[in-house]
Amino acid sequence: MVLILLQTKRNGTVVEYESDPVEGLEYINGNKTDIVFLDIEMGDVNGLSAAAKLPEDTCFIFTTAYLHYAIDGYDLDAVDYLHKPFSYARFQAAFGKALRRLGRKPVKSPGQCIVVKQDYTNINIPLDDILYVEAMEGYSKIFRASGSCVITRMILKNLSAMLSPDDFIRIHRSFIVSRSKVKSFNKQEVYLNNGTSLPIGRQYAADIVGILMK
Incomplete structure (x- = not known):
């Protein structure tokens, strides 16, 4: 699980990483989190169940090797579904979708x-x-x-x-x-x-x- 917090203060972007899904969910519930990247199978925690517990205004993107979960992911209103292995360009496209849903303009990085x-x-x-x-x-x-x-x-x-x-x-x-x-x-x-x-x-x-x- 990866948490990304986008803050307007000082035009900064704060990125938080949390590998433990239980601690990650606790963090999200206690802190305003704009974007979450979720795996589907995270040990004892199922990513689909975790997504259903996220705050309503949280954008989430599934990253998994299991294509058969894709329909369930979109039923939960996921921003995108990244099938492993995926390229950086594909990651950027998904991240851009999340930014647009948040009403923010994606930043293009040169040299990709x-x-x-x-x-x-x-x-x-x-x-x-x-x-x-x-x-x-x-x-x-x-x-x-x-x-x-x-x-x-x-x-x-x-x-x-x-x-x-x-x-x-x-x-x-x-x-x-x-x-x-x-x-x-x-x-x-x-x-x-x-x-x-x-x-x-x-x-x-x-x-x-x-x-x-x-």
Whole structure:
């Protein structure tokens, strides 16, 4: 169990860590806690039961290796459900959701990366170097602003989970684009800073235009 307290005093953020779920729950009940990361199986304590005992205005995010608990987690109004192992980018996306629920603006940290495997080599790719990602059959192609392309044996759905939905947008069943690299757009296409144009899928069109207009 990890407790995160967000305080406006001196613009500071206080982070408390508590590995014992019983002591953690006691702490939460005695201190204003904004965000809690909960495992589901914590020894004698079940995370679902613990979540039900949290103060009503506490945001909580489940972190667990057990997918079958996901529906129960959302029934409890969890902010998100992180399936282990998860990337830092996926963690940041969940944390951002919690901040937005609290009415606070997520802070973007520079220099963040994802790591993907190409053949037998792990490739470190800065998020701000990603132009767009294209789905292939059983693979994904990551096109980089620096000009290179990485082909990884990872389907687009799994790769999408590593990317923040605030910064990367699914525009088509075969394409994800970096929002910051979109130069212009209409209902049919987006045009990236490097001159590349990509189609917008019909089922995505209404949502994409609304997102990019913000």
